[in-house]
Amino acid sequence: MVGRIEDYALIGDLETAALVGEDGAIDWMCVPRFDSPACFAALLGDEDHGCWRIAPAGAGACNRRSYLPDTLVLESVWETTGGTVRVTDLMPPRGGCPQVVRRVEGVSGRVAMRTDLRLRFDNGRIVPWTRTVDGRSVAAVAGPDSAVLRTDAALDMSVTNSRTSADFSVAAGERVTFVLRWNPSHVPATAGPDTERLLAGTVEFWRDWAGKCLYQGPWRDVVVRSLITLKALTYEPTGGIVAAVTSSLPECLGGERNWDYRFCWLRDSTFTLSCLLRSGYREEAVAWKDWLVRAVAGEPSDLQPLYGVAGQRRLVETVAPWLPGYEGSVPVRFGNAAVGQLQLDVYGEVLNTVYSALRAGVAIDIQVWRLIASFMEYLEKHWREPDAGLWEVRGPQRHFVHSKIMSWVAADRALRMARVAGLRGSAERWRAMRQEIRSDVLRHGWDEEQGCFVQYYGSRRIDASALLLPRLGFLPPGDRRLHGTLEAARRLGHHGFLRRYADTGDADRVHAVDGLYGDEGTFLACSLWFADCLAVTGHRDEGREMFERVLDVRNDVGLLSEEWDPVSRRQLGNLPQAFSHVALVNTAFALHGTRTGSRSGNGDGRHADGSRAARSGSRAWVAR
Known part of the structure; x- marks a missing residue:
């Protein structure tokens, strides 16, 4: 059974x-x-x-x-x-x-x-x-x-x-x-x-492999188990990293949110690589960098959110009618239609991770510099467009705030890398682009009445992706808008955990954004992002409570899926989920405050505009 x-x-x-x-x-x-x-x-x-x-x-x-x-x-x-x-x-x-x-x-x-x-x-x-x-x-x-x-x-x-x-x-x-x-x-x-x-x-x-882990704080056994899990999601021959090993485990029992996660999402891969880098695993960064260059070779307009483990592009989504689904959850899908979506945030994720790799001592060759330049050329023309966003909604494209902020991150990290490499030819354009995006987000993505950033322009919906802001450097740590967004995120709470998004004051309509049938559980990565924010805004004890609450819902061998249903007390979604384990490791670092120099990417010293003041040798510190 x-x-x-x-x-x-x-x-x-x-x-x-x-x-x-x-x-x-x-x-x-x-x-x-x-x-x-x-x-x-x-x-x-x-x-x-x-x-x-x-x-x-x-x-x-x-x-x-x-x-x-x-x-x-x-x-x-x-x-x-x-x-x-x-x-x-x-x-x-x-x-x-x-x-x-x-x-x-x-x-x-x-x-x-x-x-x-x-x-x-x-x-x-x-x-x-x-x-x-x-x-x-x-x-x-x-x-x-x-x-x-x-x-x-x-x-x-x-x-x-x-x-x-x-x-x-x-x-x-x-x-x-x-x-x-x-x-x-x-x-x-x-x-x-x-x-x-x-x-x-x-x-x-x-x-x-486990003995190379740099983390020496509390919860070391927990961190090492998550890192081993992330390593197990790595496809060794190419360096690609899959989001999970399963397909079609439901986000809602009996619902239709049943996706195939056995592929390499650029976003998930970059999150995983950043996590491995700060934990001391440089070889994986080199392998992933080489995989990236091979996978995305071609026009930047053809960039896909995900690829196969060998870098293949055709991942046609099909349905398997001979399979009745996990606990009757249909359809069972193989392949993933998100491959054809425009997700502008992945450009920022990729450039942020390449810069983290550069700071960790990974050599950046001419092919990668060309990749950076082509990405920026594309973003300069297209960052103003609506997209499918971080959550890959299958409804209408919108101007998602997170996608705009990650476009800002792309411009910011490209500027930093240009400085390190002595490539200043495009710097003025990228600096102007960075400022324009920041002004656009603060004008259209901030809701003064609610005192928080919203999910997309013109919306009042709260989105947990805004909890990533403190580590991106878009605003300084003490900015009132960060604190307001953190407080607003409490409305996403559901029995001690966080949902991904919700209409203001009406969590039961959480899925109106994509129109798909069925509710979903709380999103474990979002709960951990909330713990991160609590830690960096002076609420460390509360952040620790949230972190340990997530630890309590791991299974008996330390694995997390994508979501947790706090009512039925069941894990939901594909297993094991890279997003969840990456967030777990990052939260352990945030709460413990482990500093491991340039190998970990865990520096301080942001200016008011989110840039870094400190430098290490010829490499500028990256905002995380």
């Missing part, structure tokens, strides 16, 4: 990932990449759409589970009347084709176990042809996909096209290991390396 969204843990190999439920079932996995079709899609239907369960016979959820410290290796423990058993799940960092290793280990007594594998290629639609290769291997094939299941024990396996199952038992000290390996159907399957070596190598990889 498919679990709640918060019942799932993540394992991954930096090219794809799988979700493992509390009951020992892998209900979601795409192969060979994050954005490939799923071979286990029970998460969006039922077990007949693909899953692989290993658990004690007749048992339900495990008694406890956790990751090995500072790793992405999952251990689940069942305590039964016959004894105790531990299942260890991992995906070794890729050396070829993706593989899942599942080790069953007897802890005490003797426990009767069952493995039940149901492969379904093409997002749960195709039942493969399956055959026994020998007493310890089973092969499945359909079209371009094939997979081989191997075990190190002589099991009496029942094999049909629809499922492969076996009953076995383990006593204290005994181990049975299963390895499922996917490969293209035209490539002969090869035997994998020793599973104990795979486990040891995977543990070593993650602990070496």
Whole structure:
């Protein structure tokens, strides 16, 4: 039976990932990449759409589970009347084709176990042809996909096209290991390396990576777990970073806000990169910078909000009618129509992150300088246009205040980079553009009666994106307009958390902006942005309370989805959500006040216009 969204843990190999439920079932996995079709899609239907369960016979959820410290290796423990058993799940960092290793280990007594594998290629639609290769291997094939299941024990396996199952038992000290390996159907399957070596190598990889974290404040374990999660969302071959590993987990149970998040949003990627940079992870910034240049190569007018993990542009949104959806939430979508939207804020996000990378010591080559110049040339002509905004609304385009402010950020960061690189030819135009945008926003985006910034020009709607203002440098920290906007954001509160946006005094109409059916939960990143604002405006204790409230709704292994329903106490939306984990790490930094010099990008000293006073060597400090 498919679990709640918060019942799932993540394992991954930096090219794809799988979700493992509390009951020992892998209900979601795409192969060979994050954005490939799923071979286990029970998460969006039922077990007949693909899953692989290993658990004690007749048992339900495990008694406890956790990751090995500072790793992405999952251990689940069942305590039964016959004894105790531990299942260890991992995906070794890729050396070829993706593989899942599942080790069953007897802890005490003797426990009767069952493995039940149901492969379904093409997002749960195709039942493969399956055959026994020998007493310890089973092969499945359909079209371009094939997979081989191997075990190190002589099991009496029942094999049909629809499922492969076996009953076995383990006593204290005994181990049975299963390895499922996917490969293209035209490539002969090869035997994998020793599973104990795979486990040891995977543990070593993650602990070496986690050990580089610069954060040394309170909640270190929480921060490291979120950073490991963000690293797991990185597509290692190209440096792209996906927003989540799932598709169509609903923002409202039974609603239609079911989106495919297995792609690289420029906005989400830049947020993630900024977070990794301040935590000490420079290599990821270099890889992402190279991915960016390849992905956006071409005319700046063709810039997309999102790309595939390899930089592909065609991400056509389709519907999968054979999948009934998570708890009946339809339609189930693959691909994302937001790829064709105009979202002006991404230009500012990209330039802000490139500048952060520059300050962290990442070399900016001529291709990136050309990219910056082309972006600015485009923005100079188009920043006055309406767009779809940060929330990618599928209704009419509007003059979103956040998009205008991020256009200001683009001009501001371009000026700073031009200064650093000695490129002053366009500086006067960019300076004039920066001032014009600022004046425009203060004239049309500020509501004097409400004392806050609004969602879009002519609206009275409050939007949580305004909570990002303090870290952008658009206004100085003590400005009354920042404090007024922070106070207005309290109206977005819902049982201790924040919604994304709402009509003034009427949160029940929160979705009037896009006209889509169904309510949604509170947005976890927005709640954390609110905590950030509280911290920087002198309300640190209240900010800490909000931060710890969000920590309390993480699942048992520290994962957050996109949203939280405080009434039903359920996580909602795709899992794990990069936006949520990035915001968690940034809030920990904001509350603790960790300063790590130019590597962290956490300086002070803004002028009244939001610019920085301090410099470090030849690199100017960036407003965060």
